[in-house]
Amino acid sequence: MKFFLISALLAGLAATILPAAQYRNFDYAAVHCPEKDFEWDSAEKSFHAEIEVSATARYNLYLDMTSLGRNKVTLHVDGKEVPALELPWTARQGTRFLRIKLASSISLAAGRHSIEIQPQAPWRKVTVRALLAEKVTVPHRWQLVWSDEFDTDGFPNPSKWQGEEGLLRGEEPQYYTIGRKENIQVEGGILRITALREKWRNRFYDPDSTDWRKNRKEAEFTSAQIDTYNSGAWQYGKIEARIKLIAGSGRWPAFWTMGIAGGWPEQGEIDIMEFFGKSNNRVTQGLHRAGNDGQDHGVQDWNIKTRDGSPMEGRFHIFSVVWDENKMEFFIDNRKTFEVMRNPEEPWCVDIPQYIILNHAVGRHSGPVPDDVSEMSFYVDYVRVYQ
Template sequence: MKFNFLVLGVVSIVVFGFVTKSERTFAEKEYKLVWSDEFSVDGVPDEKNWSYETGFVRNHEKQWYQKENAYCKNGFLIIEAKKEHKVNPNFISKNHPDWTKKRDSIKVTSSCLITRDKHSWQYGRFEMRAKIPVAKGMWPAFWTLGVKGNWPENGEIDIMEYYRGKILANVAWKSDKKDTQWDSTSHLLSDFKKVNWANEFHVWRMDWDANSINLYVDNQLLNETSVTGTMQGKNHKVFPFKQPHYLLLNLAVGGDQGGSFSRASFPSKYVVDYVRVYQKK
């Protein structure tokens, strides 16, 4: 998820690469599972793993985040965006300079689950199997933020981000330049050469170590970022990708990147089968 700041996009050209069965077997022997949520118990997501953002948070998005829109059912986590009219409890004035306080009402609700202050990891393999919503205006994401520093100093990794017909894989950080630095790739859904691709489950993965951050979907390499390349600034106080990161799972609506939506977009459901973190043995 991109924050509401000026950004400088560094666009990489990526040729989809496939990982062979033998390579996957080798990787499975190399890693051990250190944390997971399989969402196997119906009801509220496990409070030992997740907390929630509340309110209007970032990017001028339309949804009001609340925990009620996230629930487990039949072995899946469901994050649901829906039309819901409420009074904005933080409203002050329609002329207020803070956009979160100038909206008098809430018209869309959704959820953002985070592991901050509960779980974080430095390096490893991060995986999510999920079916993402692609209705007009939907903006689902599976991403990480560093535990130290303010954005973008702490570093951001978008393992999965979708909006306006595109799958994105991004890494963002602060450098000595004025604007936030981005290593970002974008792929149209049509690039995946399957008519029903968006209606199926897919596995998003990050392999991250001290040298590189590699982002995949279904073993197709989408983006590769050099960790060393993010540490070129002279004024670094935090090295964003040499520190633990926590996870975020959210379904945003509209805003700076999500674009317009219609009544037909609701309800939309982001359905997650599992989230797993592996580290090298």
């Protein structure tokens, strides 16, 4: 992957352009991005930019931006309108900059080009810091942009992962704890997440609440969940993890993503791996998204098996997803298992940058936990993100 941009004049100000080796959409302090933000010009209602590319080729255009709502845009290159992608909602507050795809595979001759970007809803604040041009290659040359190899013993790196405490979703029986080694620990290069059968006081207990997460005085199980909500979210690319699962009724580990902005299901959800432990030789992969009616129009395969039909549990497998503005592909051990094509008549939702979640739930689709089982774990060797 290679980015080109010699100069960009957005709203009359020069933007710093980062080479691919330095570009990170989660850590700008290290690469000296400009302090001055660029906003849509409310008078002209457009951005103007000049780019220079060194070779005649097809390019993808990206914005380094934040947006407080969805925004369709009109894009002109050298005065000619070209198809542009809708800019997604990326933040609840306009302070988080992420790499967002603006246009796909447009033809540019070597030399300088003028770019005009006009939003159709300028009242939805969009702030831009850079415009990037990526030369299209076939096959695509993946660049590792984020990873955790879990090389340091102890708790997961707090600069990459954050925990969430409480009874979180689906009226599930586990209480997620934070900073408790019995539930989560890195040792010998492997992350372990463990659900335990034990009574645990609900710190948020309120007997007068109608919210099930608060009116339960205690939980029957503890577990852990970590995510990258505060440290990283990515629009399109490849996300993968090497994971070892252990079978058994009641076990429900998952490796998945959710959109950084909006509510469910319009924020999108990608289930890269869900393992219902009562079945030892299959996992679930799929996509949740909102339809035009606002309801979940999920597409899932609940019966994905290993290539040779051997048990899914007991050894490490690589689970991954690759997606762009048109389709989503799922893989196990680099073998394609499942595909979802975009319906142009329905919202895509997963154009919203996705953050990563690892957790071990209990029960529901996985069945009851046997009375003689008190501990359930799964293991993660690494998590990687490519763009």
